Amino acid sequence: MKTLYPKIAAIVFGSALCTLSCTKDEFQLSSEQELNAVSAKASFPTTQVQFEAPTLAKPLPDNSMFNDIPFDLSTVVEPSKCTLTPLDDVIAASVASNLDSIGLDWYDLYAEMNFLSTITDEDPQYFGANGEDTQRVNRITRNLERFWFMPHEVTVRGQHNSTLEDYDKIVDILMFWYELPASDANAFAYYFTNFVNVESTFLTETPLLSADGFAIALDGLFGQNDLIVVGDGIVDLLEQTGIRRGVIWNGILAHEWAHHIQFNNEDWYPDGAADNAPEATRTTELEADFFTGYYVTHKKGATQNWKRTQQFLELFFNIGDCSFTSDGHHGTPLQRMEAARRGYLLARRIQDKGKVLTADQVHKRFLNQLDKIVGTSSSTAMEEIEDEYQLDVAPDALQ
Numbered sequence: 001m002k003t004l005y006p007k008i009a010a011i012v013f014g015s016a017l018c019t020l021s022c023t024k025d026e027f028q029l030s031s032e033q034e035l036n037a038v039s040a041k042a043s044f045p046t047t048q049v050q051f052e053a054p055t056l057a058k059p060l061p062d063n064s065m066f067n068d069i070p071f072d073l074s075t076v077v078e079p080s081k082c083t084l085t086p087l088d089d090v091i092a093a094s095v096a097s098n099l100d101s102i103g104l105d106w107y108d109l110y111a112e113m114n115f116l117s118t119i120t121d122e123d124p125q126y127f128g129a130n131g132e133d134t135q136r137v138n139r140i141t142r143n144l145e146r147f148w149f150m151p152h153e154v155t156v157r158g159q160h161n162s163t164l165e166d167y168d169k170i171v172d173i174l175m176f177w178y179e180l181p182a183s184d185a186n187a188f189a190y191y192f193t194n195f196v197n198v199e200s201t202f203l204t205e206t207p208l209l210s211a212d213g214f215a216i217a218l219d220g221l222f223g224q225n226d227l228i229v230v231g232d233g234i235v236d237l238l239e240q241t242g243i244r245r246g247v248i249w250n251g252i253l254a255h256e257w258a259h260h261i262q263f264n265n266e267d268w269y270p271d272g273a274a275d276n277a278p279e280a281t282r283t284t285e286l287e288a289d290f291f292t293g294y295y296v297t298h299k300k301g302a303t304q305n306w307k308r309t310q311q312f313l314e315l316f317f318n319i320g321d322c323s324f325t326s327d328g329h330h331g332t333p334l335q336r337m338e339a340a341r342r343g344y345l346l347a348r349r350i351q352d353k354g355k356v357l358t359a360d361q362v363h364k365r366f367l368n369q370l371d372k373i374v375g376t377s378s379s380t381a382m383e384e385i386e387d388e389y390q391l392d393v394a395p396d397a398l399q
Contacts, residue, residue, distance in 0.1 A: 051191065053109050054178035056116075065216040066259040066284070085333050086241040087318035094207060094237065103202025106192075110164050110203055115212050116177045117169060118159050118229040120222050127158040127249075129232045136249055137230075140302070144257045147301050148359060154260050155224070156253065159212050159231035161204045167193050207233030213252055215259035226263070228256040241318055247311045250302045251292060258291035259284075261359045268363055278329040285330040286339040286373055289316055290366045291359075293343025299351045309344055316340040331374075339366075339373045 127133040137156060145151045163169050167189045174185035197204055210231035218224045230252050238248045262268065262284060273283035296302040296312055304312060320333030330336065346365055350357055357365075 051188065054174060054180055054184075054188075056112070056177060057179040058177055060119075060216070061219070061221060064218070065214055066256070066288070067212070067214040084322075085318045085320065087238060090237050090240045091208070098201040098205060100201050102196055102200040103206070106196055106200075106203060107206075107209075110209055113170070113173045113177075114159060114161075114163055114209055114231075115229075117163050117173050118157050118212070119216070119218070119224065119227065120176065121157055125157050127230070127232075128235070129160060129162070133235070133245065133249060136246060137253070140250055140253050143302065144253065144295070147295060147298070147356070148257065148261060150257075150260070150264075152225075154226050154228055154257065156228045156230070159210045159229055159233075161207075161209050161232065164204045164209065165193065165197055207236045209233060211237065213256065215256040215263075217260065217263040226260055228253065228260070230256070238315065238318060241314070243311050243315050243318070244308070247304070247308050248315060250296050250304065251312050251315045254292040254295045254302070255288045257295075258288035261291065262287070265359065265363070278323075278326055282329050282331045282335075282374075283370065286335060286370070287363065287366050289331070289336050289339035290343040290346075290369075290373075291362055292316075293340035293345075294347045294357070294362055295343075297344045297347035297351075298356065300356055301347070313337050313340055313344075335373055342369050342373060 125134075127137040137158075141154075141156050145153075170189040170192055171182070171185045174180045174188055175182060178185075180188070203209065211233035212229055212231045213234050214229055216227045216229075218226055230249075234252070235245065235248050239245055269280075269284070273280040293312070294301070296304045297309060314337075316339070317333040317337040320331055320336040322332060323329045331339065343362075343366075346357075346362070
């Protein structure tokens with residue numbers, strides 16, 4: 001469980017682009033024309049304007065959020081079998097294709113603003129950059145509500161690059177979340193929309209700007225329901241690995257929904273899921289993977305066939321990480337795939353008896369198999385796991 005959000009830029013830039021300088025806190029305008037334009041808009045002096053990155057003024061509640069985009073490419077070690085995934089390759093190629101110095105300077109703030117904007121966004125929601133996934137997401141959301149008996153508890157929102165191209169939205173974000181005065185917020189918005197977004201080849205084109213995927217229990221804060229946010233960028237990046245778009249949406253939404261089930265069942269881990277943060281986070285994340293495997297396979301859930309289930313398992317392999325000592329460690333690619341696979345096997349066994357397990361029953365079955373899931377290590381080759389994807393599975397995998 002995370003109390004705030006790890007942003008992607010420092011991770012990706014720090015590993016794939018280590019020869020570049022670190023993100024700057026300040027950016028100076030030197031062109032007289034640009035200065036005059038900003039001055040006319042916000043009454044700044046024309047001699048020199050210095051923009052210093054604003055500081056977040058409204059912290060989110062503690063212990064309220066799971067952020068499920070753990071792109072940590074810089075801390076790969078080998079206590080168990082671990083590897084980079086096709087998604088890592090896609091991200092690296094995306095960054096290398098058009099990163100520029102302006103994008104590097106401002107990415108952290110842009111990503112943070114886009115993250116924050118979704119929490120209080122009251123606009124009509126759409127999914128996919130052009131709304132192409134809206135009907136699919138609405139259908140999946142309704143099905144998750146029915147399957148887990150959670151009607152109207154969770155709001156699902158999309159995250160889009162276009163937010164950081166909208167002058168008025170930028171002003172709203174800066175005034176609400178950073179508590180900037182209107183003059184400063186307008187100056188920033190004018191500079192971003194008329195200079196940064198025009199001159200940068202990276203912002204706002206990179207899918208990493210809308211690659212968030214998180215669940216947050218707001219409990220009425222800001223007048224909001226509990227929330228799930230999925231960005232266009234993470235769906236587009238995963239699709240580039242060869243996974244079908246419908247499988248991606250089912251997997252991500254079901255996983256985030258499982259976190260809200262965990263929020264509703266705090267007594268599952270009264271003393272914490274483990275005595276250290278990396279293991280605790282890994283446990284709750286692997287449980288969400290297990291819940292997802294159960295839901296997407298069940299005949300009353302997403303009813304995915306075997307071909308789609310194979311892609312679903314590839315999805316969870318792709319979003320594993322090797323950051324074993326990080327508080328945000330979600331499990332290795334093999335562990336995440338194994339957790340989802342065992343949830344799949346549970347659904348196959350249970351649904352043949354016409355049962356839909358309660359969340360508490362699924363939780364207990366996950367705990368019974370956690371040691372086996374975590375034990376998916378260097379002694380277990382990828383081919384051996386794939387061999388187990390047959391219908392004649394060992395009895396212990398169904399317990």
